[in-house]
Amino acid sequence: MTNPIHARLLALAGTSLALLSTPLSASIPPPPGAAELAQRGDDIAWSITEDLTTEIGPRMAGTEAEAAARRWAVARLQSMGFANVRDEPFDMPVWVRGEEDAWLTSPFLPQKVAITALGTSASTGAKGIEGDIAYFESFDALVAAPERRVKGKIVFIDHQMAPAQDGSGYGYYGRGRFTGANVAAKKGAIATVIRAIGTDDHRVPHTGGTNFEPGVKPIPAGAISNPDADQLVRQWKRAQQMRKSETEMGYVPEPLRMKLVLTPQNLGTKQSGNVIAEVPGRDPAASPVVVACHLDSWDLGTGAIDDAAGCAIVAAAAKYVMTAGQPRRTIRILWAGAEEVGVFGGKAYFEKHGTEKHAVALESDFGADRVWRIDFKLPDSATALADRLAAAVMPFGVVRGKQPANGGADIGALVQAGVPAIDLAQDGTRYFDLHHTPDDTLDKIDPVQLRQNVVVWSAVLAILANSADSELP
Amino acid sequence: MTNPIHARLLALAGTSLALLSTPLSASIPPPPGAAELAQRGDDIAWSITEDLTTEIGPRMAGTEAEAAARRWAVARLQSMGFANVRDEPFDMPVWVRGEEDAWLTSPFLPQKVAITALGTSASTGAKGIEGDIAYFESFDALVAAPERRVKGKIVFIDHQMAPAQDGSGYGYYGRGRFTGANVAAKKGAIATVIRAIGTDDHRVPHTGGTNFEPGVKPIPAGAISNPDADQLVRQWKRAQQMRKSETEMGYVPEPLRMKLVLTPQNLGTKQSGNVIAEVPGRDPAASPVVVACHLDSWDLGTGAIDDAAGCAIVAAAAKYVMTAGQPRRTIRILWAGAEEVGVFGGKAYFEKHGTEKHAVALESDFGADRVWRIDFKLPDSATALADRLAAAVMPFGVVRGKQPANGGADIGALVQAGVPAIDLAQDGTRYFDLHHTPDDTLDKIDPVQLRQNVVVWSAVLAILANSADSELP
Numbered sequence: 002m003t004n005p006i007h008a009r010l011l012a013l014a015g016t017s018l019a020l021l022s023t024p025l026s027a028s029i030p031p032p033p034g035a036a037e038l039a040q041r042g043d044d045i046a047w048s049i050t051e052d053l054t055t056e057i058g059p060r061m062a063g064t065e066a067e068a069a070a071r072r073w074a075v076a077r078l079q080s081m082g083f084a085n086v087r088d089e090p091f092d093m094p095v096w097v098r099g100e101e102d103a104w105l106t107s108p109f110l111p112q113k114v115a116i117t118a119l120g121t122s123a124s125t126g127a128k129g130i131e132g133d134i135a136y137f138e139s140f141d142a143l144v145a146a147p148e149r150r151v152k153g154k155i156v157f158i159d160h161q162m163a164p165a166q167d168g169s170g171y172g173y174y175g176r177g178r179f180t181g182a183n184v185a186a187k188k189g190a191i192a193t194v195i196r197a198i199g200t201d202d203h204r205v206p207h208t209g210g211t212n213f214e215p216g217v218k219p220i221p222a223g224a225i226s227n228p229d230a231d232q233l234v235r236q237w238k239r240a241q242q243m244r245k246s247e248t249e250m251g252y253v254p255e256p257l258r259m260k261l262v263l264t265p266q267n268l269g270t271k272q273s274g275n276v277i278a279e280v281p282g283r284d285p286a287a288s289p290v291v292v293a294c295h296l297d298s299w300d301l302g303t304g305a306i307d308d309a310a311g312c313a314i315v316a317a318a319a320k321y322v323m324t325a326g327q328p329r330r331t332i333r334i335l336w337a338g339a340e341e342v343g344v345f346g347g348k349a350y351f352e353k354h355g356t357e358k359h360a361v362a363l364e365s366d367f368g369a370d371r372v373w374r375i376d377f378k379l380p381d382s383a384t385a386l387a388d389r390l391a392a393a394v395m396p397f398g399v400v401r402g403k404q405p406a407n408g409g410a411d412i413g414a415l416v417q418a419g420v421p422a423i424d425l426a427q428d429g430t431r432y433f434d435l436h437h438t439p440d441d442t443l444d445k446i447d448p449v450q451l452r453q454n455v456v457v458w459s460a461v462l463a464i465l466a467n468s469a470d471s472e473l474p
Numbered sequence: 475m476t477n478p479i480h481a482r483l484l485a486l487a488g489t490s491l492a493l494l495s496t497p498l499s500a501s502i503p504p505p506p507g508a509a510e511l512a513q514r515g516d517d518i519a520w521s522i523t524e525d526l527t528t529e530i531g532p533r534m535a536g537t538e539a540e541a542a543a544r545r546w547a548v549a550r551l552q553s554m555g556f557a558n559v560r561d562e563p564f565d566m567p568v569w570v571r572g573e574e575d576a577w578l579t580s581p582f583l584p585q586k587v588a589i590t591a592l593g594t595s596a597s598t599g600a601k602g603i604e605g606d607i608a609y610f611e612s613f614d615a616l617v618a619a620p621e622r623r624v625k626g627k628i629v630f631i632d633h634q635m636a637p638a639q640d641g642s643g644y645g646y647y648g649r650g651r652f653t654g655a656n657v658a659a660k661k662g663a664i665a666t667v668i669r670a671i672g673t674d675d676h677r678v679p680h681t682g683g684t685n686f687e688p689g690v691k692p693i694p695a696g697a698i699s700n701p702d703a704d705q706l707v708r709q710w711k712r713a714q715q716m717r718k719s720e721t722e723m724g725y726v727p728e729p730l731r732m733k734l735v736l737t738p739q740n741l742g743t744k745q746s747g748n749v750i751a752e753v754p755g756r757d758p759a760a761s762p763v764v765v766a767c768h769l770d771s772w773d774l775g776t777g778a779i780d781d782a783a784g785c786a787i788v789a790a791a792a793k794y795v796m797t798a799g800q801p802r803r804t805i806r807i808l809w810a811g812a813e814e815v816g817v818f819g820g821k822a823y824f825e826k827h828g829t830e831k832h833a834v835a836l837e838s839d840f841g842a843d844r845v846w847r848i849d850f851k852l853p854d855s856a857t858a859l860a861d862r863l864a865a866a867v868m869p870f871g872v873v874r875g876k877q878p879a880n881g882g883a884d885i886g887a888l889v890q891a892g893v894p895a896i897d898l899a900q901d902g903t904r905y906f907d908l909h910h911t912p913d914d915t916l917d918k919i920d921p922v923q924l925r926q927n928v929v930v931w932s933a934v935l936a937i938l939a940n941s942a943d944s945e946l947p
Contacts, residue, residue, distance in 0.1 A: 051708070055582075055705065055708045055709060055712065056582050056709075056712070057582075057583065058583065058585040059585065059586075065583070066583055069583055109528075109529050109531070110530065110531065110539055110542055112531040112532065112776075115912060202913075202917050202918070203676045203678060203913055204678055204775075204911075204912040204913055204915070205676060205677055227917070228913070228915040228916075228917050231916065231917055232527075232528065232531075232776070232915070232916075235524070235528045235916075236528060236529075239528065239529070302677075303705070438677075439588060439677040440675075440676055440677055440701070442677070442701040442704070443701075443704065443705075443708075444675050444700070444701050444704055445675070
């Protein structure tokens with residue numbers, strides 16, 4: 002029984018080198034429309050996403066929930082018929098969330114704000130801490146500030162992230178989260194609170210990791226939602242105007258004060274692991290194609306878009322290629338552990354497998370919305386291969402990009418070591434509405450766009466897994 | 475200095491009876507477009523909404539925050555130039571929220587769900603309670619269920635609310651919140667959890683009051699967000715399938731269990747109050763026009779759409795009419811206290827003023843989105859008046875409805891006693907995305923639509939405040 006996707010993949014994956022070396026656009030059936038995609042019964046990716054998020058839910062790296070997710074993953078990948086399914090363990094430091102509450106306490110009546118601790122945040126202790134807020138309009142303003150504006154204060158970093166289809170604002174706006182607390186700690190701040198790195202207007206703040214340099218003592222670090230940050234800024238402005246008098250600044254602003262209760266804990270070294278499965282290739286000498294995602298998630302939501310969907314997409318695509326006929330190269334599925342808290346899984350994979358030859362690596366870790374662009378970082382020998390790939394995905398609404406592929410966190414070490422990479426860039430317009438929030442739940446996944454991902458990945462993977470040794474390392 | 479709204483209101487409020495008895499459409503300037511409305515500097519309503527939600531924030535009935543809001547309100551209404559500004563106190567029972575946490579504990583790994591207690595909920599005690607979930611697809615299913623399906627269980631009431639422009643689903647879907655816990659308590663449930671009465675997909679559950687009959691001992695009652703309810707239902711279905719065996723039902727379902735920690739408290743009788751202000755009319759013998767809203771809010775958000783915006787709209791409209799020239803009738807502004815928790819302010823107003831003659835009553839308590847329909851409940855003498863009103867608001871995109879005006883909670887007792895009423899129905903399509911959640915914050919208010927409200931209210935109020943004794947009581 003061959004369904005339309007299988008028929009299409011059989012065509013794409015055909016072993017005739019003649020087929021592989023000529024443009025495929027003439028040989029393939031017209032692409033399915035969105036309505037057709039929506040009605041298809043091939044819901045492998047949906048069922049993986051639903052089952053993982055329902056039966057396991059949040060799966061913070063190094064916790065019992067992540068271990069349960071790995072057991073679930075091994076069983077699921079085995080039941081799908083993949084070979085060499087295993088859990089490759091590694092050790093990592095574990096940080097877990099505690100209580101989290103915050104209030105704007107003065108000069109107005111106390112008002113509660115929605116806060117979440119950032120990964121590696123220190124604890125305030127159960128009684129919490131209270132202090133004056135030092136306001137900074139951006140990360141850059143904090144970096145430029147003299148110590149006296151920071152010392153003994155709770156630093157607040159403003160700067161609202163704007164949405165972008167390619168998610169390109171994350172690096173720029175994200176600096177406040179990535180290292181804002183470190184900068185503030187070095188200047189003597191007692192805590193750091195950032196406007197959450199997110200594009201939504203809901204009171205569900207975005208968590209994520211923050212990094213302290215070696216030798217810098219961590220301070221409590223949290224993120225508040227956009228509506229709460231708006232409120233803080235309005236109160237800040239009013240507080241500035243509330244008590245003017247003669248000083249060198251022209252007035253003494255009324256202090257805006259905040260109380261924080263954040264009680265996260267470091268649990269020490271625990272075990273995580275990478276779950277790996279394979280579609281064995283016909284040619285044992287050929288290097289494998291690696292398709293990656295991460296199995297762990299932050300603890301606030303159920304990790305549906307980040308990254309159950311990515312794991313579902315790469316496994317579903319590998320399954321379709323396998324069903325269509327054994328490929329020449331091995332496809333290696335990497336469901337990495339402990340990505341969110343420091344890419345420990347990606348590093349562990351590289352330590353164990355980095356010296357092996359890899360043909361090419363791809364990662365799905367940007368939600369479940371449609372693929373809209375394909376980018377390449379391939380050797381010169383793969384020029385014709387890239388043309389074939391671009392032609393194969395074009396009918397599904399995917400354009401060819403001009404910048405080099407980035408790879409992704411879990412395959413980052415491989416790509417840095419020279420392994421070729423391809424990005425199937427997903428539409429990130431709404432990704433940072435949900436990213437790292439309690440709202441990252443199954444209902445946010447659009448089944449039609451999820452299927453488009455699987456179709457595009459299947460087409461690409463079929464071609465890559467049958468590529469020639471003269472094309473890829 | 476006359477701005478376009480003032481010029482328009484002067485025309486509408488002209489004392490010429492000839493003008494009042496003929497259609498106004500020929501005599502008024504073309505209505506402002508949305509862009510024009512957006513650019514106008516008359517932001518009285520916006521500034522009331524911003525100041526109240528920023529400087530006071532959440533203002534739960536009977537608390538110090540509500541008292542602070544009343545002091546703020548008296549000062550603001552006085553500074554706007556209104557007369558007879560006062561706080562009319564009344565007593566009421568006060569209920570306040572405590573801790574609130576919940577988990578789906580079995581048969582899967584524990585997963586936290588976003589829960590909020592419903593007003594008058596009993597406490598679980600600090601240690602919480604745990605029990606099997608009895609699932610009901612709707613309030614009606616719970617009503618129909620035999621006691622044995624409920625006794626000793628945590629009742630869950632499903633039934634997702636769908637959005638409607640006129641908000642008409644609130645009464646139907648809302649039954650699970652209004653009296654679901656009462657029905658469950660009478661059948662021996664240990665607690666009730668409902669799918670929140672809301673149309674959004676965020677993990678910010680909607681609170682609201684629930685009512686126990688006299689003699690029924692309150693049980694803990696909470697609402698969980700739509701994504702959490704979806705998750706509960708998915709786990710429920712899987713639990714049903716997990717352990718089949720022979721019984722009268724054909725199988726013994728695996729129990730889905732939940733743990734609840736809800737620690738609200740009843741604080742006994744405390745004081746609330748109605749803040750009242752007036753635009754004194756030229757004719758002391760003429761009955762007043764009452765325009766109402768409520769000043770209190772639930773405690774989760776800052777009560778921007780519910781109901782700071784309503785208070786801002788009625789006060790801004792009254793201010794515009796006052797500025798345009800003294801009206802014949804007195805306009806009485808009622809910023810009612812303690813609406814959310816049982817309409818105590820509306821009842822207190824009626825007890826104190828119910829025997830006075832009132833010309834007509836209107837209320838704004840449905841957010842800040844645009845007025846789209848006008849409905850009447852007027853005496854036969856007011857047929858021409860209704861025609862004039864409908865013609866006056868038509869240019870602003872407001873259609874004439876066919877059903878009788880409802881009035882609103884705070885003027886409900888007046889309307890039931892026979893006071894004429896007019897509804898300026900607001901677009902409620904997104905109202906129940908935000909209603910009674912932490913997301914009810916200033917950023918949700920669209921300044922353009924808020925201004926349309928003020929313009930429509932001003933036009934209506936100018937005509938009503940200058941209506942003849944032959945038209946209204």
